[in-house]
Amino acid sequence: MAVKLSTIRQAFHMLKSIDFEQLGRLSEKIDLPKVMATVGKMNDQQLSGLMRMLQSSGGGQKKELPPVNGDFYDLSSLLSPEDKALQLRVREFMEQEIQPVVNEYWMKAEFPFELLPKLAALNICGSTYEGYGGPNKSFLMEGIVTMEIARVDCSMATFFGVQSGLAMGSIYLLGSEAQKKEWLPDMQQLKKIGAFGLTEPEVGSGAAGGLTTTVKRVGDTWVLNGEKKWIGNATFADVVVIWARDVDDNQVKGFLLRKGTPGFTVEKMHGKMALRIVQNGLITLKDCVVEEKDRLEHANSFKDTAKVLRMTRAGVAWLAVGCARGAYENALAYTLKRKQFGKPIASFQLIQNHLVEMLSNLTAMQTMVYRLSELQDQGLLADEHASIAKVFCSLRTRDVVRGAREVMGGNGILLEYNVARFVADAEAIYSYEGTKEINTLIVGRAITGFSSFI
Structure with missing residues (x-):
């Protein structure tokens, strides 16, 4: 088989880059004439394979890898510049302030109280409540903030959800004007905790x-x-x-x-x-x-309680997305650096299969909660909308964290690799704010017209 001209040119360019002093030292170790004779007998396919092997062995330029990014459909590009800037500020805070200490606090089961003033400075609590000191953001933006917090630590995202959602939300939706004025401004600035x-x-x-x-x-x-x-x-x-x-x-x-x-x-x-x-x-x-x-003057039956749960259940779906995204991104970064058999494990087919399955679930979850928050911003959110998102996202998060732990092998159970926490935390997310069974029955009632609750 004749050797293609393009292959000859590629070999010529590689020869031009050879350090002949190094070549002289190499000739003392190997039989260069014999090597050259063997190379001369290679066909085009064999020679191309040799060239690829030489390039991947460090002789050529280092391969530029894609960035580690769990937003595969680039949903953040749909945000306004102002909201995008807020997303990045929250991400910076979580990566610079929380990430370095999170494993220590997680092991001790303690809360980083000293970081509350810095968290308050982000001005993100009660962002959807008009007045009372909040920034008056959309539910979509609140969801993205929740995701960014959970992307680093689900515990801090849960604290945020209790403070900004359940506690402040109860007062905002069901409290008197006097109660709102007394509590919400201080809770918004984390001066009072709920x-x-x-x-x-x-x-x-x-x-x-x-x-x-x-x-x-x-x-x-x-x-x-x-x-x-x-x-x-x-x-x-x-x-x-x-x-x-x-x-x-x-x-x-x-x-x-x-x-x-x-x-x-x-x-x-x-x-x-x-x-x-x-x-x-x-x-x-x-x-x-x-x-x-x-007494919360507008809280007179469990239907009123459910108003708060409906609003915050969407936030839990976003929290699940953040948990999954954190696990996926940490796992992907690990596979790009971890080498076995002389190559990054990300280059192996079975590892790529795990990564793509994780990303598929994550992308489906992200698009679902994005639309969920749009419905909430339009005043169209129903119980079943929030419930199906909570069911799907918490279920798929379990799959994602399992895949992340899988590709990391034994290191996946060590806190220092930042996936073990997500594996554990996904179990709590799966159960709170309504179990899979309860949320499933809420959706089932909506689509069939029959209530199968006891």
């Missing part, structure tokens, strides 16, 4: 009709008794939104329980395998007296 007390030791999914925490009106006050469990921020919150069943009318009502209220105690929960930085508490309420002014 928590959301709905879940109980024996009541999770059945909260709509099965709350065991009770409240009874006594004159101009309300008396609370019961327990709450898994309450994020509870150990250091200045105010906790407590949901309780009124013994007189059997309806769920909401109350703002202030720090230091007699009869209110909090025990930090220990032994968690996920979201370890989140300070979850077991709350005990024993004859806690709450004044009428601290």
